[in-house]
Amino acid sequence: MTMLFSHEGNRLIVQTPGKVNLHLEILGKRPDGYHELETLIVAVGLYDRLEFQQQESGTTVTSSDPELSVGDDNLVTRAIALVRQESGIETGVSVSLEKRIPMAAGMAGGSSDAAATLAALNLLWGLNWSRERMAELGGRLGSDVPFFFYAPAAICRGRGEIVTSCPCPAVLHFVVVRPREGLSTKSVFSRITVPDEPVSVSPMENALQAGDTEKVGQLLHNRLEEASLALSEAVTDLQRRANSWNCLGHRMSGSGSAYFALCRSAEDADELARQLREQNLGSVFVVTNPSQG
Numbered sequence: 001m002t003m004l005f006s007h008e009g010n011r012l013i014v015q016t017p018g019k020v021n022l023h024l025e026i027l028g029k030r031p032d033g034y035h036e037l038e039t040l041i042v043a044v045g046l047y048d049r050l051e052f053q054q055q056e057s058g059t060t061v062t063s064s065d066p067e068l069s070v071g072d073d074n075l076v077t078r079a080i081a082l083v084r085q086e087s088g089i090e091t092g093v094s095v096s097l098e099k100r101i102p103m104a105a106g107m108a109g110g111s112s113d114a115a116a117t118l119a120a121l122n123l124l125w126g127l128n129w130s131r132e133r134m135a136e137l138g139g140r141l142g143s144d145v146p147f148f149f150y151a152p153a154a155i156c157r158g159r160g161e162i163v164t165s166c167p168c169p170a171v172l173h174f175v176v177v178r179p180r181e182g183l184s185t186k187s188v189f190s191r192i193t194v195p196d197e198p199v200s201v202s203p204m205e206n207a208l209q210a211g212d213t214e215k216v217g218q219l220l221h222n223r224l225e226e227a228s229l230a231l232s233e234a235v236t237d238l239q240r241r242a243n244s245w246n247c248l249g250h251r252m253s254g255s256g257s258a259y260f261a262l263c264r265s266a267e268d269a270d271e272l273a274r275q276l277r278e279q280n281l282g283s284v285f286v287v288t289n290p291s292q293g
């Protein structure tokens, strides 16, 4: 796992990362409306911070971002309810959530928060659940949640819940741009056509394991990109501009709207980020993948 745990007095702090997809292919449409997919995901060092504290009773969730609902639909609230249901523990808990991972960006911020909540309650309430159990529960909350129990890099299949960790020895230098408008995962998936000839994840997996970042840059693939381009002018604009960026490759992450470049070095990433900030395209982040182990 790549979550960072610490204690401040009687509070448990969890910092939990975002992600980008280096490869995302659609293999079919399922009878339940979801899509069968194959995706290679890496965590990126842009962290939401969650502060957990026991309280007398009930659930209190607060968020630094007023745009995020903290009602029953919030993934942290849903994760708490699920752990209560599975463990029978009724102890009260309060969570203060500091959002740094952009929302509606294809960076799985909400899913990461849900995974962090499962891991935190596992510790706070002494449940001793295995990562397999937490990943299984996470899969019920959202397709991207199980990944975070196998990060920093993994291949996810099925709806996203069949996860295999993937060695990634290289440091990957990314610049991520989140345009002002986000994208809804549901509406992007609703515009997907299943390809006749799916692109295999194996070459990307091999390049990543070999630490061949040039190759990783060339192989970046995201089947959702076309649907997102049709929905978002901002993503279309970013893709057009990206052709002149100094980088090894560029792609949209997940269902967007975040768009990333893989750079040769930290210096190249910093320089590209500087240029992109001047162009006022949205929020710009320079991130690497957290190291393995």
Ligand code: C5P
Residues within 6 Å of the ligand: 033, 034, 035, 036, 037, 141, 142, 143, 144, 158, 159, 160, 185, 186, 189, 190
């Ligand atoms: O699982 P999650 O709630 O994150 O998925 C959000 C939406 O994305 C789903 O309602 C579905 O429309 C789409 N989706 C899909 N196939 C997947 C994952 C997500 O169609 N494998």
